[in-house]
Amino acid sequence: MSAAELPATHYLNATHGLKSWLLTRDHKRIGLLYLLGVSFFFAIGGLFAALIRIELITPAGDVFQPDTYNRIFTTHGIMMVFFFLIPAIPAVLGNFLIPIMIGAKDLAFPRLNLLSWYIYMVGGAFSLYSLLHGGVDTGWTFYTPYSTAFSNTYVIATGLGIFINGFSGILTGINFIVTIHRMRAPGMTWFRLPLFVWGHYATSLIQVLGTPVLAITIVLLALERLFHLGIFDPARGGDPVLFQHLFWFYSHPAVYIMILPAMAVISEVIAAFARKRIFGYHFVAFASIGIAVLGFLVWGHHMFVSSQSVYAGTVFSVLTMLVAIPSAVKVFNWTATLFRGSVSFETPMVYAFCFLGLFAIGGLTGVFLGTLGLDVHVHDTYFVVAHFHYVMVGSTITAFLGGLHYWWPKIFGRMYSEFWGRLSAIVVFFGFNATFFPQFVAGYLGMPRRYHAYPEEFQALHVLSSGGSIVLGLGYLIPIVYLLYSIKWGKPAGDNPWGAIGLEWETTSPPPVENFAAPPVVEHEAYEYAERAERLGAAPTT
Amino acid sequence: MSNHIVPVRVYLLVFGALMVLTTVTVVVAYFDFGVLNNVIMLGIAAVKATLVVLYFMHVRYGTQLIPIVVGSSVLWLLILLAFTLADYFTRGWMGAGSSWL
Numbered sequence: 001m002s003a004a005e006l007p008a009t010h011y012l013n014a015t016h017g018l019k020s021w022l023l024t025r026d027h028k029r030i031g032l033l034y035l036l037g038v039s040f041f042f043a044i045g046g047l048f049a050a051l052i053r054i055e056l057i058t059p060a061g062d063v064f065q066p067d068t069y070n071r072i073f074t075t076h077g078i079m080m081v082f083f084f085l086i087p088a089i090p091a092v093l094g095n096f097l098i099p100i101m102i103g104a105k106d107l108a109f110p111r112l113n114l115l116s117w118y119i120y121m122v123g124g125a126f127s128l129y130s131l132l133h134g135g136v137d138t139g140w141t142f143y144t145p146y147s148t149a150f151s152n153t154y155v156i157a158t159g160l161g162i163f164i165n166g167f168s169g170i171l172t173g174i175n176f177i178v179t180i181h182r183m184r185a186p187g188m189t190w191f192r193l194p195l196f197v198w199g200h201y202a203t204s205l206i207q208v209l210g211t212p213v214l215a216i217t218i219v220l221l222a223l224e225r226l227f228h229l230g231i232f233d234p235a236r237g238g239d240p241v242l243f244q245h246l247f248w249f250y251s252h253p254a255v256y257i258m259i260l261p262a263m264a265v266i267s268e269v270i271a272a273f274a275r276k277r278i279f280g281y282h283f284v285a286f287a288s289i290g291i292a293v294l295g296f297l298v299w300g301h302h303m304f305v306s307s308q309s310v311y312a313g314t315v316f317s318v319l320t321m322l323v324a325i326p327s328a329v330k331v332f333n334w335t336a337t338l339f340r341g342s343v344s345f346e347t348p349m350v351y352a353f354c355f356l357g358l359f360a361i362g363g364l365t366g367v368f369l370g371t372l373g374l375d376v377h378v379h380d381t382y383f384v385v386a387h388f389h390y391v392m393v394g395s396t397i398t399a400f401l402g403g404l405h406y407w408w409p410k411i412f413g414r415m416y417s418e419f420w421g422r423l424s425a426i427v428v429f430f431g432f433n434a435t436f437f438p439q440f441v442a443g444y445l446g447m448p449r450r451y452h453a454y455p456e457e458f459q460a461l462h463v464l465s466s467g468g469s470i471v472l473g474l475g476y477l478i479p480i481v482y483l484l485y486s487i488k489w490g491k492p493a494g495d496n497p498w499g500a501i502g503l504e505w506e507t508t509s510p511p512p513v514e515n516f517a518a519p520p521v522v523e524h525e526a527y528e529y530a531e532r533a534e535r536l537g538a539a540p541t542t
Numbered sequence: 543m544s545n546h547i548v549p550v551r552v553y554l555l556v557f558g559a560l561m562v563l564t565t566v567t568v569v570v571a572y573f574d575f576g577v578l579n580n581v582i583m584l585g586i587a588a589v590k591a592t593l594v595v596l597y598f599m600h601v602r603y604g605t606q607l608i609p610i611v612v613g614s615s616v617l618w619l620l621i622l623l624a625f626t627l628a629d630y631f632t633r634g635w636m637g638a639g640s641s642w643l
Contacts, residue, residue, distance in 0.1 A: 181607070209618045245626045296621055300629065312629035 006413045006492050010510040025110035026513060031096035032411070033117050038088045041124055045079035046473065048072050053435075053466040061453035069452035070137035071153070077140030078131065082162050083124045085392055086254060089261035090207075091120070091172060093403045094200045096411060098176060100504040100511060101194050103185025103520040108178040112171050120168035127161025130154040139450060141251070144232040144243040148224045156225060159218040166211045169257075173207030176200055185503070187522035194502055194526050195271075195284055199264025202288035206253045206260075206295065214250035217243065241306050248299035256295040258392050259359075260288055262399030263330055266352050269406050270334050272500035273349035274341030277527040280333045287326035294323045304375045313372050320370030327363050331356065346498065347421030351402025354429040355395055362390030365440065380450075383443025386436045394432050401428070401479060408483065409497045413509040414490030420482040428475035434468025501527055546603035556597045563590050 011028045021029060051072045055063045064072065095113065099106050107113050130136070134154045138147040147155050180193070180201050221243065223229050230236025232243045271278050278284055300308055300316030334356065343349070365387040369375050378384060402425075409415050438461040443449075447458045454462070496505040501524075507516050524531065567586050575582060596602045601612050 209615065213622065241629075242626070245629065246622075249622050249626075296618065297625070300625065307633070308629050309632040309635065311632040311635060312625070315628065316625075 006510070007508040007512070009512065010413065010508060011513045012412070012510050014513045023114070025106070025114055027095050027099050027107050027110065027113060028411075028511065028515075030113050030117055031092050031094075034087060034091040034095060034120070037117070037121055037124065038084050038092060041079050041083035041128075042088075044128065045076055045084055046476070048076035048079065049469065050473065052076060053469045055452050056454075056462045057466050059454050059456045059459050059462075064452060066452055067137060070139075070450070071131075071135035073450060074136045074139050075131045078127060078136070078158065078162070081140055081254070081392075082165055083120075083127070085258045085396055086169060087120060087172075088258075088396065088400050089265060089403065090176070090200055090203055090257075091116075091168075093265065093400070093407065094176065094203075094261060095172075097407065097504055098179060098197060098200060099183065100507065100515050101197055101502060102180065102183060102188050103503050103516065103522060104179065104183035105514050105516075107175045108183055109175050113175055116168045116171040116175070119171070120165055123161045123163075123165030123168065125161075126164060127158050130157035130161065141247060142218075142221060142243075143247075144221070144224070144240040147221060148232055156222045159221060163215050163218045166215050169207045170211050173204035173211075176204040177208065180204075185520050185522055189522075191282065191285070192522055192524070192526055193285075195267035195278060195281070195288075196264040198285040199260045199267070199288045202292040203257050203260045203264075205289075206257050206292050210250045210253045210257075210296070213246060214254075217246040217250070220246070241303065241308060244303050244306055244308075245299070248302045249296070252299040252302065253292075253295045255388070255392065256291055258396045260291060262355065262359075262396045263288070265399045265403035265406070266334060266355050267330075268500075268502070269348045269352040269402055270337050271527045271529070272406070272498050273346060273352070274338050274343050275499075275529045275533075276337050276341040277525070277529060278333065279336035279339075280329070281526065283329050284333050287329045290326035291323060294319065294326065298323060298370070301370050301375070304372055305379045317370055317372040321367065324363065324367055324370075331360065331363070345422070347416075347418060347425060348402045348406035348498075350422050350425040351398050351405060351428075354425055354432075355398045355402065357429070358390055358394030358398060358432065362387060362395055366391065378443055380448055381443035382439040382447045382449055385449050386439035386443060389436045389439070394436065397476075398425075398428065398432075401425070404483075405479075406498070407504070408486070409493030410504055410509045410511070412487050412490070413493055414486050415493045415497060416486035416490055417482050420478060424475055424478040424482075427471060427478065431468055431470075431472030431475045435465050435472050436468070438462070438464040438468070501529060501532060546600065548597070548600070548603070552597060556593050559593060560590055 011026055021033065024030060024033075051064070052069075055061065055069055055072075061069065095107070131154070136151070136153045136155055136158045138151050138153070138155060142155065142159065180197060184193075220231055224231050224233070224238075228236075230238045232238045232240045234240070267278055267284060298316055298320045300312055301320045304313050304317075365383070369378065369384060369387055405416070405421055439447075442458050442461040442465075445458070447454055447461075493509050495507065495509050497509075498505075503516075503520055503522070504511075506520065563586050567583065570582055570586075595612060601608050
């Protein structure tokens with residue numbers, strides 16, 4: 001790395017003052033605003049996770065009242081799912097990188113982008129206020145008839161926050177789709193797009209097609225609660241399971257809103273640190289679209305033990321197996337990319353390896369749960385809790401942190417401590433497994449989810465899990481310290497600290513307000529590491 | 543959007559068609575077609591909606607991408623309805639008299 005200097009003017013110092021941030025239309029600054037937002041909601045969600053783990057250290061429900069415990073896990077779920085996991089990677093890294101990666105000056109609708117952030121913050125604040133001011137005890141899934149006829153908590157107010165927030169996701173999705181269609185630089189054909197962009201394109205499709213259904217579902221829930229219309233009430237000809245159909249039509253694809261951008265990050269990191277073109281580029285690109293489409297056909301696997309017909313359950317079970325195919329295509333293609341690559345182990349790559357391990361476990365246990373007969377046994381146990389934490393937390397947050405470390409020198413122009421970076425990745429990996437692997441065992445043995453008291457035989461596993469969560473929390477805290485430190489005191493990174501290929505590495509770090517000094521023209525495929533090595537006359541990397 | 547200018551005559555024809563179809567809806571409501579009642583009503587409504595989308599919302603005149611966007615949103619609605627109904631229509635198949643459940 002050369003002794004680089006930061007450019008004199010860049011997007012961070014081009015204008016000054018709070019107003020220049022709060023009224024910015026620069027996608028890079030909006031990405032950073034989102035980073036502040038998602039970090040805040042992650043901290044809240046994490047705090048409530050800690051409360052759950054404290055309660056579960058002992059078998060007796062001795063810290064919180066049962067009602068309080070219900071409010072705690074509901075707050076944890078709602079904050080994490082709707083206000084952290086769903087927006088984290090697209091709204092922060094996607095916002096920052098998509099225009100740069102395709103050689104554009106900004107997203108197609110910069111004002112709409114800023115509006116998305118404000119909607120997100122208003123929705124989040126609204127939900128948080130109602131959760132803290134009285135709370136909701138339904139779980140993040142708001143199942144009827146409990147949520148409509150029995151729960152005496154702030155269901156509608158919290159739902160309204162989620163309803164508002166949904167528009168933020170829809171607007172961001174529309175913005176990304178239009179940008180990717182209309183704003184690509186000359187020569188940036190569809191199959192020269194980095195896989196990061198493909199992953200976010202698929203994510204945006206889900207957000208635009210799925211989120212309106214969530215909005216409709218929340219409105220129906222509110223109407224039912226307020227006016228007893230009978231949509232979900234059997235006594236009036238309705239059906240509580242209809243709520244589950246509508247809810248999971250959005251909320252199952254929502255899992256892919258979380259995991260597709262994570263996969264998108266991993267494709268970039270693995271190509272960069274294996275110094276190879278991603279094996280089977282087209283397959284990985286289409287696997288993203290495949291996951292997005294198939295993800296809409298499997299929601300009934302959440303409802304095997306509801307009154308859903310066994311025939312429909314069988315169809316959903318078979319379709320669920322199909323999602324494993326594009327997911328496996330990606331994992332195998334990443335592995336094949338590593339084969340005979342020039343692999344190095346910088347912090348982002350360590351995170352990528354953590355992702356591969358955690359996603360493999362999370363994905364394969366998903367196949368268990370998609371199997372109708374087995375799901376009947378482990379439904380609503382800690383096995384399910386462990387599975388979706390492996391996918392949504394283990395995979396998505398690990399990829400988010402990996403991506404943040406990979407592009408951090410581009411975002412702020414300075415490097416963090418490589419030692420602390422690798423250490424925190426390893427701490428996260430061990431902490432995560434210590435927290436959630438015991439939950440697979442406890443769940444399989446019959447520990448139900450959402451209980452604040454449990455039989456003594458589960459205590460060892462719960463103590464292990466709570467102990468692991470301390471390590472995991474520490475793993476999430478360490479990066480905050482050294483990343484913030486690096487913004488001020490880190491060594492200047494230079495334009496391309498990793499020697500990676502991609503338009504984002506051809507501009508300065510941090511980039512200028514317009515992203516590029518001159519509009520770029522693309523003449524090469526994505527990830528053409530072998531060709532570049534030949535051009536430079538260096539020995540081939542294999 | 544495209545700047546395609548549609549002759550007023552087309553709008554009037556579509557408006558006329560919508561009025562005629564509305565009249566048909568009212569008229570058929572006086573006859574009982576048994577199980578076909580809902581099919582006929584929904585069929586007429588679908589034709590009317592298609593006319594509105596194609597002509598009044600200019601989907602016919604845009605680039606190819608616009609029909610794809612509109613079509614996929616309809617397809618996704620159909621996915622939601624089809625799989626949900628697949629549950630409701632097959633629930634009765636395994637009634638209380640069923641020996642293996």
